[in-house]
Amino acid sequence: xxxxxxxxxxxxxxxxxxxxxxxxxxxxxxxxxxxxxxxxxxxxxxxxxxxxxxxxxxxxxxxxxxxxxxxxxxxxxxxxxxxxxxxxxxxxxxxxxxxxxxxxxxxxxxxxxxxxxxxxxxxxxxxxxxxxxxxxxxxxxxxxxxxxxxxxxx
Numbered sequence: 001x002x003x004x005x006x007x008x009x010x011x012x013x014x015x016x017x018x019x020x021x022x023x024x025x026x027x028x029x030x031x032x033x034x035x036x037x038x039x040x041x042x043x044x045x046x047x048x049x050x051x052x053x054x055x056x057x058x059x060x061x062x063x064x065x066x067x068x069x070x071x072x073x074x075x076x077x078x079x080x081x082x083x084x085x086x087x088x089x090x091x092x093x094x095x096x097x098x099x100x101x102x103x104x105x106x107x108x109x110x111x112x113x114x115x116x117x118x119x120x121x122x123x124x125x126x127x128x129x130x131x132x133x134x135x136x137x138x139x140x141x142x143x144x145x146x147x148x149x150x151x152x153x154x
Contacts, residue, residue: 018057023060023061072099102130103124109140110141135149
């Protein structure tokens with residue numbers, strides 16, 4: 001889509017947020033600075049649209065907590081809040097609760113290697129906590145390996 005099309009979507013009353021946007025460095029290595037730079041430029045452009053259209057943002061941040069935090073902190077006074085989708089257990093990001101952000105917790109919390117998330121979970125203000133399915137991935141235990149749906153929350 002081009003910027004004009006995005007702006008038309010954002011004007012529609014059915015559009016209630018901008019996302020999923022953010023930074024994902026998971027598959028990058030130290031030589032990929034140019035890719036990180038481009039991701040940041042696009043993320044900032046998305047945040048600029050969120051400010052202009054007064055929309056909250058749905059944030060994806062994977063292996064990019066510090067950059068995500070620094071950018072969101074810079075925008076905090078202008079943004080209309082949002083959700084840290086599939087929160088990945090960074091204490092650094094907990095400050096975003098005071099900036100109007102919610103924390104989405106999904107099936108990851110049931111994974112054996114989610115010890116950090118389990119430790120941080122009680123530190124998230126209860127009124128800022130969301131439960132997510134994140135279908136079709138991140139299926140909770142004991143259903144791992146299956147396609148994730150809201151039905152698998154038992």
